[in-house]
Amino acid sequence: MTQKAEAVVIGSGPGGYVAAIRLGQLGKETILIEKENLGGVCLNIGCIPSKALIRVAKLKNRLEAAKQIGVEFSDLKIDLAKVQTWKESVVNRLVTGIDYLCKSNNVKIIKGEAKFAGAHEIEVKTATGTETIEAQNTIIATGSRPVEIPGFKFDGTSVTTSTEMLALRQVPRNLVVVGAGVTGLEMATMFAQLGSKVTVIELLEQLLPGVVSDTEIIRIIERAFRKLGIEYHVKSRAKEYRDGKVHATLEDGKEAAIPCDKVLVSVGRRPNSDQIGLEKAGVRINQHGWIQVDKKLQTNVPGIYAIGDVVGPPLFAHKASKDGIVAAEVIAGMNSEADYRGIAWAIFTDPEIASVGLTEAQAKEKGYDPIVGKFPFAALGRALLAGETEGFVKIVADKESELVLGVHVVGPEASDLISEAALAVEMGATLEDIGFTIHPHPTLPEAIMEAAEAAKGKAIHIVQK
Numbered sequence: 001m002t003q004k005a006e007a008v009v010i011g012s013g014p015g016g017y018v019a020a021i022r023l024g025q026l027g028k029e030t031i032l033i034e035k036e037n038l039g040g041v042c043l044n045i046g047c048i049p050s051k052a053l054i055r056v057a058k059l060k061n062r063l064e065a066a067k068q069i070g071v072e073f074s075d076l077k078i079d080l081a082k083v084q085t086w087k088e089s090v091v092n093r094l095v096t097g098i099d100y101l102c103k104s105n106n107v108k109i110i111k112g113e114a115k116f117a118g119a120h121e122i123e124v125k126t127a128t129g130t131e132t133i134e135a136q137n138t139i140i141a142t143g144s145r146p147v148e149i150p151g152f153k154f155d156g157t158s159v160t161t162s163t164e165m166l167a168l169r170q171v172p173r174n175l176v177v178v179g180a181g182v183t184g185l186e187m188a189t190m191f192a193q194l195g196s197k198v199t200v201i202e203l204l205e206q207l208l209p210g211v212v213s214d215t216e217i218i219r220i221i222e223r224a225f226r227k228l229g230i231e232y233h234v235k236s237r238a239k240e241y242r243d244g245k246v247h248a249t250l251e252d253g254k255e256a257a258i259p260c261d262k263v264l265v266s267v268g269r270r271p272n273s274d275q276i277g278l279e280k281a282g283v284r285i286n287q288h289g290w291i292q293v294d295k296k297l298q299t300n301v302p303g304i305y306a307i308g309d310v311v312g313p314p315l316f317a318h319k320a321s322k323d324g325i326v327a328a329e330v331i332a333g334m335n336s337e338a339d340y341r342g343i344a345w346a347i348f349t350d351p352e353i354a355s356v357g358l359t360e361a362q363a364k365e366k367g368y369d370p371i372v373g374k375f376p377f378a379a380l381g382r383a384l385l386a387g388e389t390e391g392f393v394k395i396v397a398d399k400e401s402e403l404v405l406g407v408h409v410v411g412p413e414a415s416d417l418i419s420e421a422a423l424a425v426e427m428g429a430t431l432e433d434i435g436f437t438i439h440p441h442p443t444l445p446e447a448i449m450e451a452a453e454a455a456k457g458k459a460i461h462i463v464q465k
Helices: 016-025 040-045 047-069 080-104 181-196 215-228 316-333 360-365 381-386 414-427 431-434 446-454
Strands: 002-010 030-034 107-111 113-118 120-124 130-142 144-146 174-178 197-203 232-235 236-244 245-249 255-259 263-264 270-271 304-306 344-347 352-357 370-376 394-396 404-411
Touching: 002 047, 002 197, 002 316, 016 107, 016 316, 040 047, 040 080, 047 181, 080 107, 107 120, 107 352, 130 381, 144 344, 174 181, 174 255, 181 215, 181 270, 181 304, 181 446, 197 370, 215 245, 215 404, 304 316, 344 360, 344 414, 360 394, 360 404, 370 446, 394 446, 404 414, 404 431, 404 446, 414 446, 431 446
Parallel strands: 002 030, 002 130, 030 107, 130 304, 174 197, 174 263, 197 232
Antiparallel strands: 113 120, 120 130, 144 270, 236 245, 245 255, 344 352, 352 404, 370 394, 394 404
């Protein structure tokens, strides 16, 4: 069976389904192909499930801390099986919502595995046979998968990815996390708060290597880990999992055998570009498998686009969604292109970390003369009331123009606070724009206003020379 479509989207993650819906809004006859569940990794086994469990872990931690302010209770327990049932209900509701939105925008959904048979011909293996689609335009949104390393072959039981860890119905007594990147540290924090004894092993010189360069932020996360009883080893090599232990060479050169019930390997992700017949379409990839695209998300083959993780870092769900909108609008003849200047990111450790724009070092590299304003949450009434005073807001601006170049937050609700900062960077706001904006009191975003004023030596609630 052969059918034709103006546009085909392969993969229904946060990039793919958004692209399909936008194409439908723009009047394009669109087919969305998904081999598993609508919503992809992010919704089903990534972003949403992890944040659901992180919320539970953080709530447990806050309740235990509440005893210090007079909230009395006894016998606090976490029934992880019930938590999983709740988590799955949230996921199912969101999956159903995507299905409804696609159908409401006349997007046809095909459940199956897609491969290129040519530049504009796609074969889809479904439960009932193989369908052929002739596509005028195709968007590749196939995402990425975890990297496996020697000595730690994934078995889904003892040596796991985040997928298996997020489906556990019992908290492991001992957990070793190999890799101190974003996922590794989020999972380490979460399971430590739920009661696991956690050890983190990182090959490079610091936690969050290649992600966070601000040593002040890293020190706060290190301090948080110590409070949670998380052991961490940088400049250390995990060599193999054997006999219920992770064998490693630690930073002091000593050999260690760390007992554990589970090993989470989180050392990076690789693109899902090797299973869709790109060679038959003539689509160019680099030596790491990332599909090469321009600012309009077009590959080297006319009519074929790629978005999200499969085109390379940064591997953000929200970046993939924006990519999807851009690619859809380009297909519809609009003058859209990818622009990541104002893209923010967040890490759901405790405290959270979030950032947008340039660091002070990056600003200097780009030729700016940066000034920095910093305001600690310890000086903020709302943070004191919440009992979450670790961290700060730091704003980087150009000295001459006072243009806001970047904002970096470590502390309570950083993932929510960063959106105001992202708007400031995107719109080209100045320190004065933020300082003149009267923020409600007592709230956490006041820290952003105070940091902007601190950059000019005008902050009221900290002592400045």
